[in-house]
Amino acid sequence: MYKLFYFPRNASWAPHMVLHHMKVEYELVLVDRKTNEQKSESYLKLNPTGRIPTLVDGDLSLFESAAICLHLCDQNPHANLIPAIGNPDRPKFHQWLAYLTTTLQPELMIYFYPAKHTTDTAGELAIVAAQESRVAEMYSFLDEALEGREFLIGSNVSVCDYFLFMLAHWGSGFSRPPLSYPNLGAYLRRLAKRETVKAVCAVEGTDLGAYN
Secondary structure, three states: OEEEEEOOOOOOHHHHHHHHHHOOOEEEEEOOHHHOHHHOHHHHHHOOOOOOOEEEEOOEEEEOHHHHHHHHHHHOHHHOOOOOOOOOOHHHHHHHHHHHHHHHHHHHHHHHOHHHHOOOHHHHHHHHHHHHHHHHHHHHHHHHHOOOOOOOOOOOOOHHHHHHHHHHHOOOOOOOOHHHOHHHHHHHHHHHOOHHHHHHHHHHOOOOHHHO
């Protein structure tokens, strides 16, 4: 059985949705960020980066959300959360997964943790403002990409959709939140109605009222 070490609405959120979607057996293990449990000696033995999430699969301990999801897809092809090799949608899957996890997500991390990116505490608010503007441009780009589309890739939900839902939700506090974009907002509202999203949000204590 898989073990996912998680904290609500952290980067473990997308792997949690993927596990639920796949209908596989898994156990959730809470890593309490409020007490810095991710820096504890026992957790660092599993994940030396001291970050969340970690997936334990037998003797394998795996970190990085995208790597976890790709591993799960390799082991559970029946779930159809990644286009098969040879499917013309597969290159676009890799493109969007890379964009979401190596472009959008790091920019959001700077927004949320400005103190880690400057030695001038007086400049932290300027970093936050600049990052909100940068991320808003990325949300606009995604909004355009979603025009006329139900999902980010192809005609079925994929790992990329779960990642985008997570990363869009993180921007809910922006002056122009993702739900306010015409295509992106409609897309997020559709995803919020999916059984997997509702079930995982119930477990993690995430209110979906704004998506109604």
